[in-house]
Amino acid sequence: MSYEKLFDLTHKVALVAGAAGGLARETCLGLNQFGATLALADVDAKGLTRVCNELGRKGIKTWSKVVDVSDGASVESLINALKRNFGRLDILINFVGVVWTNPIEKISVAEFQKVIDINLKGSFLLAQQSLRLMAPKRSGKIILVGSVYEEASKAIKRARAGKGPTLLECLIHRWTGHSMSDPDTYRTEKEKREGEKKDPILRFKKELISEGRMSEDEYMEMEQRVAKEIEEAIHFAEKECTDIDPEPFDILRGVYAAN
Numbered sequence: 001m002s003y004e005k006l007f008d009l010t011h012k013v014a015l016v017a018g019a020a021g022g023l024a025r026e027t028c029l030g031l032n033q034f035g036a037t038l039a040l041a042d043v044d045a046k047g048l049t050r051v052c053n054e055l056g057r058k059g060i061k062t063w064s065k066v067v068d069v070s071d072g073a074s075v076e077s078l079i080n081a082l083k084r085n086f087g088r089l090d091i092l093i094n095f096v097g098v099v100w101t102n103p104i105e106k107i108s109v110a111e112f113q114k115v116i117d118i119n120l121k122g123s124f125l126l127a128q129q130s131l132r133l134m135a136p137k138r139s140g141k142i143i144l145v146g147s148v149y150e151e152a153s154k155a156i157k158r159a160r161a162g163k164g165p166t167l168l169e170c171l172i173h174r175w176t177g178h179s180m181s182d183p184d185t186y187r188t189e190k191e192k193r194e195g196e197k198k199d200p201i202l203r204f205k206k207e208l209i210s211e212g213r214m215s216e217d218e219y220m221e222m223e224q225r226v227a228k229e230i231e232e233a234i235h236f237a238e239k240e241c242t243d244i245d246p247e248p249f250d251i252l253r254g255v256y257a258a259n
Contacts, residue, residue: 006213010035013086015078017069017126018095020047023145025054027093032060037086040064041078042096069096069122070114079129089133093143094126099154103163 014031016024019040042048045066052062065081068074082089097119100107127142134140155166177184208214
């Protein structure tokens with residue numbers, strides 16, 4: 001089975017909540033690549049419009065609606081609108097979340113309550129209402145997303161305020177250094193081997209093969225095709241984009257955590 005068929009999302013409706021963020025935008029591109037119908041939602045009306053326009057310029061059709069995930073009536077209205085327009089919901093990907101970078105003793109009760117209302121209550125409401133469309137057909141996926149970007153932003157703000165460094169512990173494995181200039185000499189071989197056991201890609205590969213959804217040869221073919229796509233993209237960037245002068249903001253979008 002080809003990986004296109006394995007991950008085929010044709011006729012599937014995917015709701016992306018918190019769609020105005022950069023990570024959500026890239027997820028929308030991936031969902032579209034495999035045929036999903038995109039429904040976007042965010043409390044930021046201008047940001048939502050911007051993302052829809054960006055996707056539209058790439059020929060990607062979207063449906064969108066402003067939603068406040070902390071408000072039960074707003075979330076219910078969103079799901080009702082989805083039902084009227086599509087009659088179904090197959091995938092919910094929730095990127096919504098807020099975080100305060102102040103020390104805990106300086107966070108007000110109102111600020112703490114906002115985190116609870118959006119991150120906790122909001123996730124509950126989105127999942128609960130989405131199940132109204134998923135449960136009857138006994139099918140659907142709900143994915144909650146957390147981002148290292150937020151924690152990195154928090155660490156940057158703390159350092160700039162003169163409050164010292166922050167230790168960020170990453171619990172997933174990274175194959176190589178941060179860039180071509182990073183020799184990756186700061187990790188021991190033992191640490192790398194232990195990290196490989198947690199690698200989500202390798203674990204997913206084992207799952208696909210053990211469940212008979214792909215053979216070893218099919219997986220290898222998929223890897224080779226992806227590698228070829230990456231090589232072609234690099235070639236295009238190096239050889240065929242010499243007359244393109246993109247804006248610095250577009251080049252660095254999603255690369256650095258910044259405030």
